[in-house]
Every structure is written in structure tokens, then in C-alpha cells.
Amino acid sequence: MNRTLGVCYYPEHWPEDRWETDAAQMVANGLTWVRIGEFAWSLMEPTPDAFDWGWLDRAIDVLGKAGLKIVLGTPTATPPRWMIDKHPDMLAVDANNQTRKFGSRRHYDFSHLGYREEAKRIARLMAERYGKNPYIAAWQIDNEYDCHDTTLSYSDAARTGFQDWLAQRYQSTDALNRAWGNVFWSMQYDTFDQIALPNLTVTEPNHPHVLAFRRYSSDQVVAFNKAQVDVIRPHTDAPLIHNYMGRITTFDHWKVGADLDIASWDSYPIGFLSDRIEGTAKEKQTYLRQGHPDNQAFHHDLYRAIGRGRMWVMEQQPGPVNWAPYNPAPLPGMARLWAWEAFAHGAETVCYFRWRQAPFAQEQMHAALLRPDAEPAPALAEAAKVAHELAQMPEVGTAQSPVALVFDYESAWAWDVQPQGADFDMFRLAFAAYRGLRRAGLNVDIIHPETADLSAYKLVLAPGLMTISDPFRAALAAFDGIALIGPRTDTKTTELAIPTSLGPDLPNADVSVIMSESLPPSDAIKLQNGGKFRHWFEHLSGTGDVYLSTKSGQPAIMGSGSLRYLAGWPDDDTFDQIIGNLCDTLDIPTFDLPKGLRIRDTETHRFVFNYAAKARKWGDVIIPAAGVHWEEI
Amino acid sequence: MNRTLGVCYYPEHWPEDRWETDAAQMVANGLTWVRIGEFAWSLMEPTPDAFDWGWLDRAIDVLGKAGLKIVLGTPTATPPRWMIDKHPDMLAVDANNQTRKFGSRRHYDFSHLGYREEAKRIARLMAERYGKNPYIAAWQIDNEYDCHDTTLSYSDAARTGFQDWLAQRYQSTDALNRAWGNVFWSMQYDTFDQIALPNLTVTEPNHPHVLAFRRYSSDQVVAFNKAQVDVIRPHTDAPLIHNYMGRITTFDHWKVGADLDIASWDSYPIGFLSDRIEGTAKEKQTYLRQGHPDNQAFHHDLYRAIGRGRMWVMEQQPGPVNWAPYNPAPLPGMARLWAWEAFAHGAETVCYFRWRQAPFAQEQMHAALLRPDAEPAPALAEAAKVAHELAQMPEVGTAQSPVALVFDYESAWAWDVQPQGADFDMFRLAFAAYRGLRRAGLNVDIIHPETADLSAYKLVLAPGLMTISDPFRAALAAFDGIALIGPRTDTKTTELAIPTSLGPDLPNADVSVIMSESLPPSDAIKLQNGGKFRHWFEHLSGTGDVYLSTKSGQPAIMGSGSLRYLAGWPDDDTFDQIIGNLCDTLDIPTFDLPKGLRIRDTETHRFVFNYAAKARKWGDVIIPAAGVHWEEI
Amino acid sequence: MNRTLGVCYYPEHWPEDRWETDAAQMVANGLTWVRIGEFAWSLMEPTPDAFDWGWLDRAIDVLGKAGLKIVLGTPTATPPRWMIDKHPDMLAVDANNQTRKFGSRRHYDFSHLGYREEAKRIARLMAERYGKNPYIAAWQIDNEYDCHDTTLSYSDAARTGFQDWLAQRYQSTDALNRAWGNVFWSMQYDTFDQIALPNLTVTEPNHPHVLAFRRYSSDQVVAFNKAQVDVIRPHTDAPLIHNYMGRITTFDHWKVGADLDIASWDSYPIGFLSDRIEGTAKEKQTYLRQGHPDNQAFHHDLYRAIGRGRMWVMEQQPGPVNWAPYNPAPLPGMARLWAWEAFAHGAETVCYFRWRQAPFAQEQMHAALLRPDAEPAPALAEAAKVAHELAQMPEVGTAQSPVALVFDYESAWAWDVQPQGADFDMFRLAFAAYRGLRRAGLNVDIIHPETADLSAYKLVLAPGLMTISDPFRAALAAFDGIALIGPRTDTKTTELAIPTSLGPDLPNADVSVIMSESLPPSDAIKLQNGGKFRHWFEHLSGTGDVYLSTKSGQPAIMGSGSLRYLAGWPDDDTFDQIIGNLCDTLDIPTFDLPKGLRIRDTETHRFVFNYAAKARKWGDVIIPAAGVHWEEI
Ligand SMILES: [Zn+2]
Ligand SMILES: [Zn+2]
Numbered sequence A, B, C: 001m002n003r004t005l006g007v008c009y010y011p012e013h014w015p016e017d018r019w020e021t022d023a024a025q026m027v028a029n030g031l032t033w034v035r036i037g038e039f040a041w042s043l044m045e046p047t048p049d050a051f052d053w054g055w056l057d058r059a060i061d062v063l064g065k066a067g068l069k070i071v072l073g074t075p076t077a078t079p080p081r082w083m084i085d086k087h088p089d090m091l092a093v094d095a096n097n098q099t100r101k102f103g104s105r106r107h108y109d110f111s112h113l114g115y116r117e118e119a120k121r122i123a124r125l126m127a128e129r130y131g132k133n134p135y136i137a138a139w140q141i142d143n144e145y146d147c148h149d150t151t152l153s154y155s156d157a158a159r160t161g162f163q164d165w166l167a168q169r170y171q172s173t174d175a176l177n178r179a180w181g182n183v184f185w186s187m188q189y190d191t192f193d194q195i196a197l198p199n200l201t202v203t204e205p206n207h208p209h210v211l212a213f214r215r216y217s218s219d220q221v222v223a224f225n226k227a228q229v230d231v232i233r234p235h236t237d238a239p240l241i242h243n244y245m246g247r248i249t250t251f252d253h254w255k256v257g258a259d260l261d262i263a264s265w266d267s268y269p270i271g272f273l274s275d276r277i278e279g280t281a282k283e284k285q286t287y288l289r290q291g292h293p294d295n296q297a298f299h300h301d302l303y304r305a306i307g308r309g310r311m312w313v314m315e316q317q318p319g320p321v322n323w324a325p326y327n328p329a330p331l332p333g334m335a336r337l338w339a340w341e342a343f344a345h346g347a348e349t350v351c352y353f354r355w356r357q358a359p360f361a362q363e364q365m366h367a368a369l370l371r372p373d374a375e376p377a378p379a380l381a382e383a384a385k386v387a388h389e390l391a392q393m394p395e396v397g398t399a400q401s402p403v404a405l406v407f408d409y410e411s412a413w414a415w416d417v418q419p420q421g422a423d424f425d426m427f428r429l430a431f432a433a434y435r436g437l438r439r440a441g442l443n444v445d446i447i448h449p450e451t452a453d454l455s456a457y458k459l460v461l462a463p464g465l466m467t468i469s470d471p472f473r474a475a476l477a478a479f480d481g482i483a484l485i486g487p488r489t490d491t492k493t494t495e496l497a498i499p500t501s502l503g504p505d506l507p508n509a510d511v512s513v514i515m516s517e518s519l520p521p522s523d524a525i526k527l528q529n530g531g532k533f534r535h536w537f538e539h540l541s542g543t544g545d546v547y548l549s550t551k552s553g554q555p556a557i558m559g560s561g562s563l564r565y566l567a568g569w570p571d572d573d574t575f576d577q578i579i580g581n582l583c584d585t586l587d588i589p590t591f592d593l594p595k596g597l598r599i600r601d602t603e604t605h606r607f608v609f610n611y612a613a614k615a616r617k618w619g620d621v622i623i624p625a626a627g628v629h630w631e632e633i
């Protein structure tokens, strides 16, 4: 694997006579890739059907001739203002029925077929023009789907699209009424056009109604992306990429990813710690200038899977951002650490966002590799150092992980719709499991919920799956490691009902969830081993073996053979204990890592990352704050 | 009094061949009553004016023949989807002007006269068909008025109805302008149709304007209920019932209750603790799986009064519910305790909600007596135990209470409109007083604000009444126990103005409220006796006797003869002290109850309920957690 | 200076035969001024163009003949209900696109030119009638601009007005696109009528777009005020006044003030502490019944500047108010202390709000000098005492302050639009600096951001200015005291972009802000002197002298000669240290004041105010809680 660095660049923001200087400086600092174009529709097509490609031709030329490989983005996240005149109903509508206006970005409705055609049109024109351009080495489709909560729209376009989608899926309202249990509150429909979007109901709408809308909405993202893929693909051999945003679960990344060649994501460790990771103020203070030590790793592993092994970081935070509630600067060294961590997790390329800080508009306070006055910002030297180090390192692949964690987007929607307890959240649960694995020093693969072969793994975790798919159930039946299933896994049908026989349906293990409890933060279920379940606890019955009990004697882990069902949500210490025991049983070596240290193995090296704000010892090595250490395995 | 148990059942949710089994099992477990029908409009009238009564005929037959008495509900809380096509403007509108859509339940506007006719129509048809059916032993009208905040609507129907109601009440806008003090900010109206609903004003609307809208809205609930009563009554001798929800004050239950024969309510002790009772997280943790130890008692006493002595629990929580922020399971024994407590407070019947857990739709995570797979859930055995115990107990009536507490819905609206301090709430104040009485082990009657005869009582509490009614003032004048009036009682006119002479107007007691203070949680008014006022404090003047002073020498309780005005909101310890002193004076015996124990006397027995999560001693008896003890008096 | 007291009075709220009694009692208690008329439009013009001036003629006559000087208010904050029929689109629209309805006050849109004409019409008619009336000694225009968030409206009138304003300002959309950096997300406009108001965008709108709307909206307030000034001025020689509300920054008070003769403000120390001043519950409890000890002083000093030396308190809190979250009563003595503090800061007149508590409508729980039953409320005696004391005092002017603090409204908007950290707020920053100065016992002048001459001052603070104006930059260049500039000062262009050269541009001092960090409450930047920066920290570069460093060695104060740039937001102790050091350097005497004591010098006297709830020592003098002490200098 040829690891490389890159940067996001906006030639349209700078005088043309600056481009050559910028390009040369990128190359001099060891950058290989430059991403351009993804917000520049208004300059490509200033008025409808009147194009100005000249500036882009020249920018590509300058950058390419300087030796840079170009990722060209389709600009469909920022349609020009005239587009709104052409398609006044293309704007999304929020859950309070308010139109989400022009004036920033992502101002389009995934359900609007007119706009989808426009997106195809501009993508096709770009592909026709630049598909064979030797400098264009990759394509980015759109930018950060769902950023700013843009997957769900309550527009007329969404309503009619949803009704049509329902008609396709259920064929008759009778079938739909049965599937949704609409008998419950006299909610039956007689025709599909009676079915409204599930917002603003008197009390909560029927759960399968909302789940169907979530599925429909995800499908529109998939279709929107595929529409562009289909028109670009014929013109280029370069890989097609989307840059996903962190902790977004509103559309099925597995499905979008299936149409693309590489999964990239935008990694803002400090911003994410501030605005989308659970934790007390004190916990967040510990990692204030480093980001959560497991969040980047989780996303790397997730997107490596979604990219079927090919993963990039398309945007890497280089300094303070502008969009989190508070925006402190990274510790010196973090811009290097984050890049190396990405590479250790299999990233092919890490692009910093952005080359030079824009002095204007919404992101003017977002740091870059250069300051607004074109002087180097702190991250430039760190990037250059990484480039230098990369040149010394052998090319290696990703090591085989002994552990797999299943992650499923449909389940995330299911529990959004039916949390049953205020803080039940699929990402949070999966991330809690992942953090336990990572604190134990394990390489982890995140796997698809329909994974049919688990033979590469010794330990598999499957928390919070709404259902177990047929292929995965077959894989579990054949598995000879240990699978820790649950909590809340396979306790529903695909229509978000409770199966008549009660779930889960585990091959050869008699376990049923007979009652579920959600727990407020003040409460916990104490376990025999001194641990605790928090947030969630399920009462189990069955004839399976009990591997762990609650203090009051109820089953906490129950199953037989290789399958064990976990009846609650362990707190961090309990996850450590459970994972430690399972690894002991399975002869998987684990580590007792000092606070803030994390490790990741490649085929040849063990990487050690110090997320602490202080130096930490790794064996005899002292790793400074924000330091990276590697050693051959 | 013949105490009985029952259950809520939805034959339409299950295969018809299951009904007989279910009915037999109900009877075998000692259940006497079964409530059906209240959400099944779409099955009774699948399309407009085309009826299918067959299934309901058969269900009634099966249940009745099994020996069950049936409560038949009118299904007007869940009009079918076709009704919206017939009356597109029948949906309520929220305070932000958004229509509250179809897709759950209670999707109707109490002001919509077209829908009111529809409700009458279906009720009349049901009454005509089943009024003489021998198995139908009671009727339920609609379901949980105001649940999901449905009393207030800001629709066109509400606006025109309100204008008409204003015209009836005030006859001229001049009278209205004078009554409301509209001179204040040039707010005078020239015609009634200029008067909008009091939402979305620039700053708060005039308080009497809002109070009038609250009165109007309550009147619509009363009228909606009465419309159904009027068409059912001619066809049946069975009692008519509504099932009120807990802690709802948006309509006048006294007035709705006056048109009915029995007041029932839906008792969800754990859900209510979580979502509608004040308390710190720590306090709530103490009773997490039991519910607040005074909340059920308060509602029993309230609804016993509203039912003029006849009270039921129509829905009794049996296990975890689905709708509170967190939904833990009850302690083993609570499903029994709650039932016995209801009986001790005079309930004739307690119906568990529901027979079998629905595996589909919004309430699929709501536990029942049976699990979704038809196996017994924990509450079934507890219900059966209660049934068995009931059979052993003598039939007795409610004991005379020595204490009465006045509760008034209009006052609740007045203080909603004019809280003056962020946490002033009528229910909260009345409940604080009630809790003090109950901690002292007293039987309490809740009484109507126009009660004209207090001779049965030794102690009367009248906190937070906007006005004192003429009959109640006369009763006070004749009272020879002690009445503790206030805080904030009789300090307003019926139009929510301050009376020129300042209130309260207590017979033979010269006390005036000359200034009011609301207090933040950080503050308190210290009293001479070591106690504290919180939330609210009134400066009194007058020539009355001072029974208690603040530490700084202002009157805290002042009055003369049997009437004493309480100038603030005592905290719990202070209420205990004040109530203790009054009971000593009046020779009312009180108890020093261990934490979590509560008592209630019937004519023959003293019942002791242990709401604690640990065993408690009652004399020599050890009552386990969630235990019930009774002894003859 | 002839200091006087007054009161706000509403003759229209009381029987006409009461007016004489009231007037006589006002005079007997030493009141000189009475403000009337500002909410009485519906009585002046009960129906369109049909006037009833008689009652007002008689009220003026009664009050004037009693010896009172009258402030006559234009009633434009409360247009009558018929006005809405005449101009249905005159109501403002909130940020969620909801029309803000009639039913309280301030129900008009500053952008609505039809209503602006109506306001001019009534003002002109009043001026024509009463302009030469000998009893009318001052005019108040409207009432509390922006109260209830009324500056910003998202109406059609606002949108078309904004588009026109933009066309005037930028002349071409090309110029606007360049100025705003609209190239950033393809946000360019082709015509001005494409530019919407900046609400409800998908993510945050472009910052200069919002800043332009804030400037436009402020301009409408200025124009609305000036429209009335222009029609009144020709008819009267009496001073024109507006009564500003506390802590309102949504319009440029400097510009409104420039068209008026006196700046007055409405001082509600206890209400403001509760609803608009930062602080923990514990800090607020300390001053619960006194108000924040620096808040009134800040506003006095601010409005004294805006009034170009002429400042009044038009409404002075006399007891509990009705509108804060909690409304406790003032400590006895505070109604006197607040008045004396206002006089010490240069107030000419202090009017209590209001004469007699209204028993009806929204403010019925707002205390006054008389109770609703016309008996004296506690504040009456305190007012009378102040009147008596005033009569003993010499007439003196305001002392020259050694210190000036720049306050700029445009900067407040800029940081509202681009806070970068959740708790960055211009008022809060300026107030933090002011509080430090005041804790040091200093007289402070608040000065205009274009102040061209600083020679009267030794120390100047300029925190948080978006830009430094040319006149102020020139004044700084000539200044021979010390100016402490920053944080965040002059780091932007007037279009809220980062200047290419990076700011600040300080004459003769090489300092640049190269990176900015916002800090969560859990974090702080430690300084070498033991102090801390909170909320905000800027990384500086340049060749200036470093006067203070962070603990890690970065510049915290840097500059040269008289100009020093402050790189962060000091906490209170750190402000004390920095101000102490600067005053030592500059030979400005400071004080070590006991907690709760504050001082203010006039030309002849030093006033000492005890905001503590306990007695405090000032030298040998013991000042009781809420006490005022003065001594000759
Ligand atoms: Zn981005
Ligand atoms: Zn219910």
C-alpha cells in the first residue's frame, strides 16, 4: 500500500497568479494529492447552461503540472442560486414544515427528481470534460451526505416519493396495514396517497411508519449518489469516492459504499469530541486538544469496511475549526498523530482540510496548513514530517484482526424510532463495545450485518442488531470462536415488531428476551462479577448456559457453544472485564494500556499513539504527549 | 362495596380463535371486568357509513359468556383515516400554528363541531346496538382526554368558537375590555371577531385573555363528553365512565365528572414518577421501581371526589411501559400493592392495562399480564393473588376523613397563566400539601371549590385558590375546625385581576396580601420555628392573630378563629411541622411513619403500604419491600 | 446639575376624580416629574382618525397645575387593534416564519413603512397639540426599542427593505458577492431580489450576510425614531428622549441617541440579575434582592455617553417585578440606593415605575410606589427620603474619569454572528472589563468607537472591537496613557472578513493574531502571573514587547509604547491584577473594596454604595446593607 498525503484546495478562492506558488509549496511539503472543485458550481456554470470551464482547466493544469494528483469533486452540495429559481421546490423542508432556505450549502432535497437530474447533468459534463484528463486521479461525488441533517426532508417531493416507495414495497395498503400493525389505533390506510410523512403527529407515529420513512430516505441518498456514479463511470477509470462525515447514521453507508471504489471520511477529532461524542465535561477536558482516543479509530475501521478495504481521510483537521461549540487548538503533534493513526488503520491517503485558511465566509475561522496571510500554520510542518516519515516506511497492508464488530445502519434507525429509553443510541452502543476492544489493545474489523463468513475471526460482537440476517445467522451457526450477541439483538422483525416467538433466534442456543428495561443514569443493574449494566437490561429465559449473572441471580450472559447473548449494556469497566475474559478463553493477547495510549498493528509494525496530554511509558519507551511510536512486530 | 379486578383487552389485535382461551384465562385468574372497543372505530366502520359490527358482536358474546362483565368504550379518540378526508379541518393546531397530523391518536379538535357530530353518531350507534346487551355493564366515553396535550388547539375552529363563547360571556366588547383591563396597552377590541387566540403574541398576552381561552377550551371538553353521554344515556342503565389521565389539569374534571357516573383514571406509577413528578434524580431513584408513594393516593382521592364516591382505576400499570423517558420494571409485588392501595382509597374496580402485550405498533414495549408470546408476565400472578385476597376480605366502604383539601382546576389555569415565579404550579402546591398530610398518616378527602358544608371535617386546607367561591366562603364562616387557607388563595377576582380591596376576603379574619415574592431555588424565607418557605412568599397585613412568624418577624400564618392564612409555600419539613401542630390542636391522631410506609384506613381496616425498596417495620410487623399489610381497626 | 425624581403614571388606568389626589401625593413626596401617555394610543384615537384628546388635556392640566413637569410619550409601541386591520402586514415575523400577533405590545415591524407613517402621524398630532403646552417639559419617543426581541423581523417588509438597503450599499451584486466572499459555497447572487433574509438556512448563513441584516435592522430602528423626532422637533423646545432597556445590543444606541437630547434607560436591577446577567445560582443568590453591583453603573455610564452627558433613569424598579423568572422583593433601602447611584453616575432624573400598581393586565404583579389599594408601598418612603436628601445636596457635575472603555454595537452583532465559541458575547466581555475597573474603585467613561481624542484619559480599554475606526486609530497613535486593546479587537474588516495582513493594525506596535481558540468552561489558559484566560485565547506574533506571558511562554499581553494588546479573556482575578498593574504604572489610585461595596466620585463627593446584604466597613464608617454613604472629596 502506497500511503500518501494530500490537501483540499480551492483555486477559485485565490488569485490565479497564486496557484503555481501554492502547488509548488504543496509538493515541497510532500503532499501528493489535491482535492478541488466540490463547491464551485457557480463558477463552472454561472448562469443556466452557460459554462466557464476555463479557470478549472487552468487550475487542473497548474496543479497537475506541479506533480500533484487531483481528486475532482462534483459540486452538487452547492447548487447555485439560479437553480432555486429553476426548481423552487427543490429545497428540503424541516420537521416543523419550514423550508430550509438557500444561503449556505446542502440546500437540496434528496427526493427531488428534478434536482437529481441537474446533479447528473453537471456530473456528466464534468466527466465528459475531465474523465480522461491525466491529472484527475480520483473523483469525489458530492460532499458529506447528511451533514447539517439533510437526509430527512418533509417536503412534498419526499411525501410523493415515499408514497410511491411504499406502494412498491407493500403492493397493497392491506399488506402495509398488516405489516405496520395499523389496527392498533385505527390507523389503517385505504390508499397510499393517504399516508403522510411521520412528522407532527399528535403523539409518536407508528414505529414501522417512521422506520419505512427512514429506509426510504436512505434509499434516496443511495440513488442520488448512484445517479452521479452512473454518468461518471463511463468516462473514467479513476476511483470514485464519497467523503462521509463522522458519526452519521441516517443513511446506509454500506449501500452507498457499494457503488463507489473508496470510502473516505472527514476527520475532525476535536470538533467531534465537542459536538457529537457523549461524555462528561471532565472526560472531554482530558482529551480537549486531542479528540477522543477511539473515535478516529472506529471510523477508520468502519470506513475501511465500507470501502471494501480502500479507505481515505479526505479531510483531516489541522487546527481549530469553526463549527463546534468550542474550538481550541490541537496539541502540537496531533496533526501528525492523526495522520499516522489513519495510516495504521489502513488509510491510503490523508488529505488535510484545507491548504490555506479562507479569510472570508462561514469557515474563515477554520485553520489550515497556511494562515490567511499565506504564512505556514503549525500543521504544515507536522504534515511535512509525516510525508518525510512515510518515505522511510515500507509499504504494508492491514493486519488481520482477531475481532469483528457488526455495525448496521437499519438498526440505528430502528432504535432512533423506538429507543424505549432516552439514551439508547446504536452508535453509542457499538462505540461502547468498540472502545472496550480497543482499550484491550485489539485490532478490530467492523463488518457488514450480512457477513456470511466469520472464519477469519476468533471473537465477534453483535450488539444492538434489530434482526440477525439469514447469512449472518448461518455464519454464526458455523462459527467456532465466540460470538457475543446483544443486547437488544434480533429482538424484532424487519417491520420493527416483536416476533411472536420472541427473539433472539440464535442457532443452537435457547435464549429469549422476555422483558426489557431502560435505566435512567441514576440506576444500574449490579452483576455478580462486580460489574454493572447501564441504560438497558433484558430479562432472559431459556435453557442456555449462564456465563454471568446479575447480583440478584438473573442471567446476564447466556447461551451455548460459541453463541452468548449479552443481556444488558455493560459500563466501561464491565466491558473490560467481559472482553478480557473472552480473550483469555480464546487465547487472544490483550494489553493493559496506560491511560491515553492506544495501539494498532499493521502487517509489520505495531503503532502506539499517545492521546494523553502527558508523556506515557510504553515498555521502556517514553512517548511524549501527542507522540507516535512504532516498532516492528 | 364489591371490589373487583379487570383488564383491558383488544380482541381486534388477536385471532378470533384465541378469544375464548383468553377469556377463560382471565376468569381463571380472578378477573371480573374486561374493557374493550375504545380504539376500534376503523373496524366498526371501515368506510364511511358502512359498518362491520360482527366481530364486536362475537367478541362481546365470547367474553360475556365466559362470565366477564364488559366495559365498552366509544372509539372517538381514534377516528379512522377517512374521517380526515371528510373533515379536513378537524385536526388540532399547535401553539406554533402547525397542524397536528393523523398517524397516532387523539387527532381531533374539541372545538370542531363537525367531528363532535361524528362522535355523537358513532356513540349513538353503539348505544343503540349494545345498550341493552346484558354483558355490557359499563361504558367508557372516549379515552384519556387531554393526553398528548390535546385540550388546547389554535385552529380556526377554536378561534371562531372562542369568539362566540366570548360574545356569550361578555355580551359587548366594552364589557370584555373592562373585564380584561385592555386599556393597559391599548389592547381594546371593537368587535369580537378581532380577538385572536392568545398564542404567538409579541410578549405575553393579557392574562384574562389566556384564562378565558383556558375556560373556553375546558368547556369544549365538557361539551364533547356530554354530547356522547346524551346519546348513550337513553339506551342503557349501565354507568358511564371516563378514564382520566394522571396529573392533567387542562380541563375541569369536576364538570366532566358531573355528567358521568364513575370517575376512573389510568394509573402508571413508574411512568408518572419519571415524566411528570418533580424531584431530584436521587429522590426519583429511591422510588424508581415503585412510583411516588403519594401520587397514586392523591389521584385516588381526587377521582373518588370527582366520581362523587365512585372511583375506578381503568388502567393499572403491570410492568415497564413504553412512553416515559426511562422504563424500568416494577419491583416484584408492586402490581399487587398498587391494586390494594386503590381499593383502600375506595376504588371499586382496578383494571390492568393490558391483557397481552401487543407485539406491534407504538406500545409494543408496554408490558401486560401476558407476554407477546402469550406466556404469563410477572404481573399476572400478582393480579391473581389480589383476586384471591379480595375474595377473603369483607365488603367495606370508605372511612370518613378528618381532613379535606380543596382542589380547583380554574386556579390551576390562573397560575399557569400568571405563575409570577417559574416553578409555581397549582398541582405541585396542592400535592405538596397532600404529601404532608399523608406523611402524617391521615385519610384525606379532596373536595370541590364550591363545597358548602365542611362539618364533616376537622381540618381543611385550601392552597392556591384564585378565588374563594361564595358557598365555600359561607362554609368557612360556619366552620368550627381549622381551615388553613393559602398561600395565594382568594387574591384575585374571577377575571384574574387583583381585587381593589386586596384579598383574601376571609370571614371574620382581617388579613391582606400586600406584596408577593417568588423565590428561586437558591432562596428561602426562614421561619421562627426553624422551617422555611420556598417558591412563594406573601407579605401580609391586618389585625389577625399571628400564629407563626418569619425569622425576621413578618407574619407567616395569620388569621383568627378557625381561619388561618398561610403566607408561603412550606417545604416538606415545614409542612410536617405545621400539620403536626394543627392536628395536635384538633386532636387528630398522626403517625411518625418510617420512610416509604404509607397508611390508609377503610371503615374496618388499616392498610399499610411499603413503597420502600427495603423491608420496613410497622409496630412488630415486618413489611417486605412492595409489601401490603392490613389489620382491623 | 439639578437632580430630580419622578414617576411613571397612567391616568387612563384610574378614575378621573383620583388624578388630583395622586398628583398632590406625588408632589408631597418630592417628585418633580411625571411620565404619561406612552401606551394610550387607543384612548387618543379610539377609531381611525377620530380623536379623543379631552382626557389627556385634562390629565396634563391636573398634573401640571399640581406642580409637576410632564414627560409626554408617543404611544407608538402600542398601536390600537384597528391599526392591524388597516395594515395587516405590519406585524413582525419571527425567525421561524411565524407572525407575531396582536395582544400585548411592540406589535409592529420597524421595516413597515406604512406603520412608520402612522407613527409619524400620531407623533405629529401630539406635537401640534402639546408642543407648546407649558407643562410638557420633555418628550419620550416610543418605549424600550427592541424589548421582547423586536428589532429583527423576518417579514416581507423586512426582506424588500433589506434588498433595497443592500442595493444602496453595494450598488451591484458583483460588489456584494466579493464583499461577502460568496464564491465560498457557490453563494453568489445575480440580482438583489434573490437575496433572502438569513433565517432558516440549511446550516449557518454567510456571516457578512447576517451582519448586513443586523446593520439594516438597526438602521430601521434609527429611522423609525428619527421619523418621530423630525415631526416633533419643529413644535417643541423640550428635550426628546428614548427610554432604552438594559443589556440590549441589537440596534446602535449611538445612532439613535445622536438624534435625541437625553438618553434614558429603564433600570430593573433585580429583574436583570435574574434574566440577563451571567452568573452561577450561588453568585446570583448573593445579590438576589440588590441586583448585580456593577450592572446599573455600567448602564449609567453607557447611557451618559449615548446622551452626550445627559442621562436619566426613566423607569426605576421599586419592588418585585412580574417578568423575571423569579421576582423577589428588594432589600429595604435598595430603592434609595439605586436612585443615589444613578445620580452619582450623572443622572439628571430618576423616575420610579410606576406610581400605583395596576390591579389588572400583564403587569398587575409589578410593584409600584403605591399598592393597588392606593396605600403606600415600601418604595414610596425611600423615594421621599431621596427627595429630601437631594434638597440638601449641592448641585454638582460628573467628575472626570481617568479611565475609558470603548463600547461598539456593530462589534456586538459581529460576534453574535461569529461567536466562534459558544459563550463569546460582546456585552459580556465589555462588562467583564468594566467590572474589573469598578472593583478597583475607578470612575469609568464609556466611549464611542470613533472617539478621536483620548487626551482626557490615562487608561483606555478597547475589548472586542471588530475593527478599529480611523479616528480611533489616530487617537491611539497620539495617546500617551496606556491603551489595553483586545482580545479580538481589529481582527476583522468591516465586512467581517479576516484582513489579508491579519489584525490588529495598531499604530507603532507590531502584533498580529495568527490563530484564535475558544475555550469551554472546563478549560483555561494559565498565565505566568498565576492568572487565567477563559473563553478566548489568541496566538500572537510580532516584534512587540511582551508584558505578560502564558505559563507555556506565549505572549498574553504584547505591544509597544502606549499600546498593548491583550490576547485573551481574563477571569475576574486576572482582570484585577492586570488593571491593578496598569493603574500602578499610570499612578491612578485604586481601592481594595470590601465585597459588595462600590464607589463613584462626583466633582465634590465620593459616594459609597453597599450592595451586600450585610453591613460593611468603609474606613471607620459602617454602612448598613443597602446603605449609601457620601463624603466630600
Ligand atoms: Zn468539511
Ligand atoms: Zn392509556
Ligand SMILES: [Zn+2]
Residues within 6 Å of the ligand: C144, C266, C315
Ligand atoms: Zn418598562
